[in-house]
Structure formats: C-alpha cells, structure tokens
Amino acid sequence: MNWLHSAVVIAHLLIAAAIVGLVLLQRGKGADAGAGFGAGASGTVFGARGSASFLSRTTATLAALFIATSLTLAYLGGRPAEAPKSVIDRVNIPDAAPALPSVSPADPANDQPSHDQAVEQPAAPAPQPAPAEPPKQ
Template sequence: MNWLHSAVVIFHLLIAAAIVALVLLQRGKGADAGAGFGAGASGTVFGARGSASFLSRTTATLAALFIVTSLTLAYLGGRAPDAPKSVIDRVNLQDKAPELPATTPATPPANPASNQVVEPTVEKPAEPAPQPAPSEPPKQ
C-alpha cells in the first residue's frame, strides 16, 4: 500500500466519522413540535434560522467528499500492483513463474528469398536406459 492510498483511507474514515456526528447532531422533523412549549430557543446558537441550514449544508458537503474519496479508493485499488521492492519479493515471483521447455533458437533460412519458416525444436529430456529383467527370482 503506497502513501497516497493510506492518506486517502485515513481521510475517508475521518469524513465518515464527521458525517455520523453531524447526522446525530441534527434534529428530526418531529422536534419542531416542542417549540410551542418553550423549546424553540435552543436552536439560536447557529443564528435566527436555526441549525438546520448550517448542519444540512455541512452534511451535504461531507457526503460529496465521501463519494469522491470512495471513487478515489476504487481507482487506486483497481490499479496494477507496483513492481516488487525487495529481493525476497523478486525471488517469490520467480518461484511462481511457470517453467518453459528448453528451445533452440530459430535459424534463419539459408536462402532469404524462400518463404520457408523454420520452427524451433524442443529438446526432450533423456530417457533412462531400461533395466534388464532378472533371470531368476531372488532367493530367500
């Protein structure tokens, strides 16, 4: 994980926590019913219009940033991994590589004007010599 990915993840988590806090601070639609009984003065900290416009605008801004960081994380997560950075990573990658059969290099045709294609030949491993069958069964 590179430093950019780590920074975006941390920023994403901070935005998520801020959205949760702002949603919990906001009053629901049923909270206006208490204004008739003297609870209307509690929202004057944020101005004459109350906290609804300030908190709702802040929540919308944080929601837009949350979507942007989500898309950024999806892009960063979908990219191809970087080249191995250590010797151990390189050795592990070489161990996982499939072995290819040994081939001899293709030789160009003797006459360049001919259209013959020379196929490379694959060397076959030497087969072990057959063992002679025993003439008598072993004695016990």
C-alpha cells in the same frame, strides 16, 4: 500500499466519523413540533433559523467529500499494482556455476569407488519358476 492510498484511506475514515457526528447532532423532522408548544428558545446559538442550515450544509459537503474519496479508493484499488518479486528473483545467482569434478571411466585411479560415491550395480533379475507341466497319462 503506497502513500497516496494511505492518505486517502485516512481522509475517508475521518470524513466518515465527521458525518456520523454531524448526523447525531442534528434534530429529526419531528423535533420542530415541540418548538410550537413552548420550546421556542432552542436553536438560537446558530442564528434565527437554528442549526438546521449550518449542519445540513456541512453534512452535504462532507457527503460529497465521502463520495469523492470512495471513488478515488475504487480507482486506486483497480489499478494494476507492480507484481511483487519472488524470493527466487531477489537471490543473486552467480553468472557461472562452479564446474563439477569430472570422472572419466578410463582413469585407473578412479576404478575403485570412493567413500562419497555410491556404488550402483544393476539388480539381478529374479529367477523365474519353471512352468508346471500337466501330468502325463
């Protein structure tokens, strides 16, 4: 995850939290009916029209930003990322491998197997039983 993706995710989460807070602050449509029965002083902090226009515009702006960050995250998530290097690609392999000691069969010093070398002898085939002859009559 690069820095741009991280920044957009953080902004997306902050905008989402702000939208939740603003929606909880707003009144529902049924709250205006109570103002006609004596609760007329409500909403004078934000002006004569109350908090509806200010909070509604702010919510709409944050909703547009939320959609923009959602589309940006979808774009960044769909881009092909660099393939992570495998452990084998990270290992420094020398250019030339060290040569193994060669053993020639004509060398009389190497006729006897050493302790490190395994003695390979072909396995003798198992004796086959003689087929049984039918009894003579």
